[in-house]
Amino acid sequence: AAGVIQSPRHLIKEKRETATLKCYPIPRHDTVYWYQQGPGQDPQFLISFYEKMQSDKGSIPDRFSAQQFSDYHSELNMSSLELGDSALYFCASSLKGSNQPQHFGDGTRLSIL
């Protein structure tokens, strides 16, 4: 079965640079989520999209933005990167509903030098 595809798997950037993370959800899933997991921490919700519209927003810095495109893939854009942005970034997808399991991609490991 098709899973959530994230790219790139690893990304190394320097402070003040920009980064774009991509996510391709499971076909027919209408909701996409982004989570940030710092070292040794639990994942923290950033933002979600339902049918290409932003549906919920969490602790996402103003330096970050995200969108979902007509083909349902999503991109997380990060600017003015800081050392503290080093983390594992997950994309997850599901059918709409709080009772629907979210299926996660393998994540993008972002390292800021």
Next chain:
Amino acid sequence: AQKITQTQPGMFVQEKEAVTLDCTYDTSDQSYGLFWYKQPSSGEMIFLIYQGSYDEQNATEGRYSLNFQKARKSANLVISASQLGDSAMYFCAMTLYNTDKLIFGTGTRLQVFP
């Protein structure tokens, strides 16, 4: 405020034994969902099992079962017949009716030894 608490930072279990990972939650909502995820050292996040707040029976998925005690606000994960491949971090998480975002606990690291 909604919160998930996992009080066991680490657990050890011998292969083929059963193990229970504790999870308590705090919410005033009547409608919510409870999830367990497994995160191996390779980093991916794997969905294991789901329990809805209105489900009367405990959820089961293969070797995984969820011991749901609504009055105690607990949703413990039971893994039967542990295998070496079960060694991983396990996260309990919750969603609420009006939001689909997952609220995670701090996780329990399970180590299975031969």
